[in-house]
Amino acid sequence: MISCHPTAKSSLEVRFTNFNxxxxxxxxxxxxxxxxxxxxxxxxPVPYAIAKTGWSPVEIERKTTPDGELFSSxxxxxxxxxxxxxxxLNPDGQIVHQDKAPQLTSRGWLLQSSLALxxxxxxxxxxxxxxxxxxxxxxxxxxxxxxxxxLNKDPLYFPFPVYIGMNKHGEYLVFxxxxxxxxxxxxxQTISDxxxxxxxxxxxxxxxxxxxxxxxxxxxxxxxxxxxxxDVYTExxxxxxxxxxxxxxxxxxxxxxxxxREIREVLAGFxxxxxxxxxxxxxxxxxxxxxxxTVDLERYPHLSKLAEDLIGANIRLVVILDPGVKxxxxxxxxxxxLQEGTFCTLPGGKPARGLVxxxxxxxxxxxxxxxxxxWGSKYQTLLEQGVSGFWHDMNEPTSFSSWGGLxxxxxxxxxxxxxxxxxREAHNIYAMQMNRAGYEALRQxxxxxxxxxxxxxxxxxxxxxxxNWTGDTDSTWSSLKMTIATVLGLGLSGIxxxxxxxxxxxxxxxxxxxxRWFQLASFMPFFRTHSAVGTPRRxxxxxxxxYTSVHRDFLRLRYSLLPYLYTLAWEASQSGVPxxxxxxxxxxxNPEYWQIEDQFFLGDALLVAPVLEAGCRHRxxxxxxxQWVSYWQDKDCVAGPCTLSxxxxxxxxxxxxxxxxxxxxxxxxELALHLYLPALNPQKDVQYKGFGQQYSDEGDxxxxxxLDQFHLAQTSDMLEISWETISSPxxxxxxxxxxxxxxxxxxxxxxxLWLDGSSTRHSSDDIIxxxxxxxxxxxxxxxx
Numbered sequence: 001m002i003s004c005h006p007t008a009k010s011s012l013e014v015r016f017t018n019f020n021x022x023x024x025x026x027x028x029x030x031x032x033x034x035x036x037x038x039x040x041x042x043x044x045p046v047p048y049a050i051a052k053t054g055w056s057p058v059e060i061e062r063k064t065t066p067d068g069e070l071f072s073s074x075x076x077x078x079x080x081x082x083x084x085x086x087x088x089l090n091p092d093g094q095i096v097h098q099d100k101a102p103q104l105t106s107r108g109w110l111l112q113s114s115l116a117l118x119x120x121x122x123x124x125x126x127x128x129x130x131x132x133x134x135x136x137x138x139x140x141x142x143x144x145x146x147x148x149x150x151l152n153k154d155p156l157y158f159p160f161p162v163y164i165g166m167n168k169h170g171e172y173l174v175f176x177x178x179x180x181x182x183x184x185x186x187x188x189q190t191i192s193d194x195x196x197x198x199x200x201x202x203x204x205x206x207x208x209x210x211x212x213x214x215x216x217x218x219x220x221x222x223x224x225x226x227x228x229x230x231d232v233y234t235e236x237x238x239x240x241x242x243x244x245x246x247x248x249x250x251x252x253x254x255x256x257x258x259x260x261r262e263i264r265e266v267l268a269g270f271x272x273x274x275x276x277x278x279x280x281x282x283x284x285x286x287x288x289x290x291x292x293x294t295v296d297l298e299r300y301p302h303l304s305k306l307a308e309d310l311i312g313a314n315i316r317l318v319v320i321l322d323p324g325v326k327x328x329x330x331x332x333x334x335x336x337x338l339q340e341g342t343f344c345t346l347p348g349g350k351p352a353r354g355l356v357x358x359x360x361x362x363x364x365x366x367x368x369x370x371x372x373x374x375w376g377s378k379y380q381t382l383l384e385q386g387v388s389g390f391w392h393d394m395n396e397p398t399s400f401s402s403w404g405g406l407x408x409x410x411x412x413x414x415x416x417x418x419x420x421x422x423x424r425e426a427h428n429i430y431a432m433q434m435n436r437a438g439y440e441a442l443r444q445x446x447x448x449x450x451x452x453x454x455x456x457x458x459x460x461x462x463x464x465x466x467x468n469w470t471g472d473t474d475s476t477w478s479s480l481k482m483t484i485a486t487v488l489g490l491g492l493s494g495i496x497x498x499x500x501x502x503x504x505x506x507x508x509x510x511x512x513x514x515x516r517w518f519q520l521a522s523f524m525p526f527f528r529t530h531s532a533v534g535t536p537r538r539x540x541x542x543x544x545x546x547y548t549s550v551h552r553d554f555l556r557l558r559y560s561l562l563p564y565l566y567t568l569a570w571e572a573s574q575s576g577v578p579x580x581x582x583x584x585x586x587x588x589x590n591p592e593y594w595q596i597e598d599q600f601f602l603g604d605a606l607l608v609a610p611v612l613e614a615g616c617r618h619r620x621x622x623x624x625x626x627q628w629v630s631y632w633q634d635k636d637c638v639a640g641p642c643t644l645s646x647x648x649x650x651x652x653x654x655x656x657x658x659x660x661x662x663x664x665x666x667x668x669x670e671l672a673l674h675l676y677l678p679a680l681n682p683q684k685d686v687q688y689k690g691f692g693q694q695y696s697d698e699g700d701x702x703x704x705x706x707l708d709q710f711h712l713a714q715t716s717d718m719l720e721i722s723w724e725t726i727s728s729p730x731x732x733x734x735x736x737x738x739x740x741x742x743x744x745x746x747x748x749x750x751x752x753l754w755l756d757g758s759s760t761r762h763s764s765d766d767i768i769x770x771x772x773x774x775x776x777x778x779x780x781x782x783x784x
Contacts, residue, residue, distance in 0.1 A: 009057040012071060016084060019102075023080070025058040026220075028073040030232050033086065034218040035102050035109070042215030045177050046367075046416050048429050049461035051238030076223045088221055094169040096223060100207075108180065108213040115206040119167040120594045121186050122582075123493040126158035126470065131485040131582060131597035133163070133186050140182035140212075142396040142428050142457045144406050148506035148532075150474040151482050157396060157457045157471050160428065161210070161219075162493045164229060171588050173222040173229040175237070175460060179428045180214035213424060225588055226492070227577055233494050234576025238464035240496050241439075242573040244450050245699035246316060247389070247467075248565045249278025250555055251528035252539065253318075258285050259299040260306055266539060267315070273541045275552055276559050280310065281318040281391055281530070290358035291326050293333055293378045295385070307386025316388035318454075323395050323434055324354060324361035333378065337364065342371045344423075345413050352412040354399025363397055363408065366433035367426050368415035375434075376441025383445060390438055392455040392466065395431035431457035435465035448701040454526070460494065463576070467497040469526055475507030475535075480517050481612040485597045487524060491578025497569075499526030506532045511543035512614060512650070515550055519653050520610040522554045523602045525569075525579050550651055563664040563671065563694055568603045570695035570707075579603060587624055592641075596622055599654075605661035605676075605692075606631070609646070609654035619654065621646045627659035627678050634746050637679070659747065662692025662710050671738040672766075675721075677714060677747035677779075688714040696737050704734040719745075719777040736771050743767040745777070752778040 011024035015038065022034040036042045047053070063070045068081040077089040084101030098114040115121075120132040128151055129136055139155040149156065161176035161184065176182070187206035222232045234240065252270070257263055263280060270277045286303075288294040295303050307317045325334050325343070337343055343351040343362040351362040365371050379390065398406055407427060414426035435455045442451035453466035462468070470486050473479040483500045490498045502521045503509040509517065518540065521527050531538050540551035568579040581601040584593035599609040599621065607628060609621045623640035630636035632652055637659075638644060646654045657663060659678040664671060671694075678688055690712035697705035707726040712719065721743075727733040744766055753760045754776040755769065769775070 010060060023078060025060055025073050026055040028058055028075045029223045031078060031221050036216040045218060046419060049177060049237045052236055090170045096170040097165060097172050102217055109217040111210045111217055113208040115208055116167040118591060119165055121163055121165050123163040123489055125160040125493045126156045126486060127489055128153040128156060128482060131488055132595045137185040144396055144398040145472055148472045148474045150476060151478050158468060160459045162460055164492050166588060166594060171225055171229060173233055174219055176219040178212045178214050180212045180424055182212040185209040226585055230494060230576040237461040239576060240463040240572045242570060243452055245566050246278045247452050248562055251279040251281060252277060253281035253528055253530040255283040256533040269539055269541060275540055275555050277315050279316045279318050283320050284357055286319060291331055292321055293381060304385045317386060318389035318391055319382060319387050320391040320393050322393055323363055323397055324356035326358035327360045327362055340374060342374050347411050352408050354408060356394055356399060365415050366430060366437055372437035375437045379441050380445055389452040392434055392453060395434050396457045397430050429459045431455055432459040432462045435462060439465040450700055463495055467526055468495055469498060470500045472505035473500060475504030475509040477513060477614060479504050484600060487580050488582050488600060491580055494576055496572040496578040497525045499524035501530040503538055508536055511547050515547050516611050518551055519554055522558045523608045527558060546650060560665045560667060563666050567693060567695045605658050605663050607656040611648055611653050618645050618647045621654050628656040629659055629676050629746055631655040631657055660690035664694045670740050670742060672742040672744060674744045674746060677745060679747060697734055704728045704731040706734040717779050719779055721775040723772055741769045748779040750777045751780045
C-alpha cells in the first residue's frame, strides 16, 4: 500500500503500486468498492442499473490496525489489509465476507471471495439450478436457451451479478456493476457433522470466483437481514413499479393462436367454463411477416374491435414485440431507422445483421437515448388499436445464425449514452434498455394508465421497467420443481414479479403435471399458461374432468386473493421485498431453512408446499416456528417448528396460514377479512398482537390511494381490532372500495361484540360490518 487518504466525508482512496482502490460508504449498510489500474483508471460503468445517486454523508471512523486500516460506519466495518484484502465485518467484529486482492487476467479482472464452510449463495438472476448455488458455475451472458431448457442449463436469458450470501455471522448482498460478460464459480461446500464447528468461525478454503472481461471492477456490498438487503439494493437500483391490479390475474397465451377466430373461441371457452381471465397474449403470428409494429390484416382484420370487446369483458390484449427489424426496403420501420441511424453497426459503419423470425434483421441501439425515443414512438400505433400490454421477446438480443453464434459480434458498436463502446459491454443491458424504451414511452403516452411490460431478458435494475417470465422450460416434473428455486432466486436478485409458463413451454404435459403446475403458479406473481407451436392445446378445460373443476377452483382462489396480492405488490414497490419468499425469510439465522427449495411463503401469511411428483398423495412439509392453520380445514393446525408428512389429493396442495395473520380476500365483490387467531392457554392472561394491511386504489393509474391497517390484540377471551387508514398525501382520500366488511374468525367463535364502543349483534360465523375504528369481540372457548 502506498497511501490511504479520505477524498470525501464518506469515501477513501487507496493507492497501491499498480492499482487504485476507492471505498465509499453510500449508507451505513452500503459501500461501493472500485478497483482500477494505475495509472490508467479505465472506463467507469455507464450507470444503467443505478437509480439513486444522491446519498447523505455517512460518518466513518478510521483506525490503523497492525495489518492495515479499519473503516467503520454505525452498522458495518471494512478492514483493508496491506495486501489489498477487504474484510467485511458485522458490528460485533465477526467476519461476514472477505475478498482477496483482485487480479488482472488476460481479458479483465478476477476477484476471489472466501466462503465459510456453512455459507449459502443465492440469486444471480435467472438460474436453472437449486436455490443454494454453492458448488456451481454460471456464465453471466444473456442467452437464448435454444428452444427449451431443463435443470442445469447455463447460461439463460436473464443472469446478472447480484447474489446474497448467508453464513452464521450474517447476511449480505453483493452487486457487481459490470455489464461485461462474466463467470462466477462457487466452490463446492464442505459441511462438518460437528455441531460445534469451530473451523466455521473463520473463512474456509472455499472461494467464490468472479471474473469479468472489463477494464475495472466495481461492486456494492450491503449488510443486513434479507428484507434490509433488498430494501437497500432497490433503493440503489430502483423500486419495482406498481403494476395494474389486473396483471395479477390469469393470462392465457399460446404460440399458435393463428387468427382472430381462434382467439374468440378461446374467450368463449373461458366464459362457457365459468373461468375468469384477465389477459390474452398474441405471439408472433399476429404480425405481418413477423415485422415488428405491424398487424397481419388477413389474420386479424379487426384488432381494434377485438381489443374493444376484450376491454368490455374486463380482459386486456397483450402483444409480443421483438427487437429485430426486418431488412425490407418497403418496410417503414426499417427504412426510417436507416435514415435516422438507429441501428447497431459494425466498425465499418454497416448495420449489424442477425437472423430472426422475419429473416435477416437489424437491431436498434437502445443504448442511444434518441433511439429509445424513436422506438418508443412506435408503440402508439398498437395502443391506438386497443393493446394494453407488451411482451418483449428475443431481446438478449438473439440471432439464430449470426457470426457463428446466437448473438451479435463483439465488435458491434453501441452509443452507450454518448460514450461509445462495443457489444461486449452492451450485450447484457440490451434488453433492459429496450424495456426502458417501452416503459418510458408508455409512461408518457398512456397518461393516467400504468405501463405493463413483460420481458424475457434484462439486467440489474430491470424491476423499474418490466416483469419477467422464466422462459422456455421443458414440460417435465423436474422443470416444475426447478421453477420454485428459479423464481425465489430472481426475487432475491431484486426481480419480484415473475413466473413460469404453466405446463412448461415445450412438450406435452400429462393432465396431472399441468394440474400441479397450475396449482403452483396460482401463488406466483405472474400467472400464465403459454406453450410452443405444435404442442397440444393447453387451455384450462382441455384435459376434462376432474382437472377442469380443479383448475376452476384455483382460478377462483387466485382472484379471491387479489386484495392480498395487490398489497404485496404495493409492498414490493415500496421496499423491493419479493412476493414469493424462501423459507429462511423470517428466520435467516436458522441454517435448517437455508436450503429448502420445494416450498415457499407468499407474503408473510401463506405457506405454500406444492406437489412436485407424479402420483404423490402426501409430502413432507417444514413448518417454521409459530402456529399454522390449513387454508382448507381449520381443524388442521400445526405448531412449529417441525416437519410433518401431510396428506394431499388432486384437488388441493398443502397450503397453510400463519396464526396471527389477517388475510384479506375478495368474495363476490366484498372484502372478507379472515383473522387466524393463535391458540392461547385460557388459564393464562396471555397477550398476543397481530397486524395486517391492505392497499387499495383504482387498480391502475396514479390517483389517490389508501392503506388500511388492522391491529390485533388478543387475550384468552377478548379480541380487540383497531382499524387505521393512511391516505395518499396531497390528494383526496381514496374511498373505501367495498360496501361491507365480512369478518371471519379462525380458531375461536365470537360471543359478544362492541363496535366503536356500542354493543352490536351477529347471527352467523361471518360478522358483517361497515368500516370502523375499534371492534371488541368476546371469544368463546370453542373452536369453529
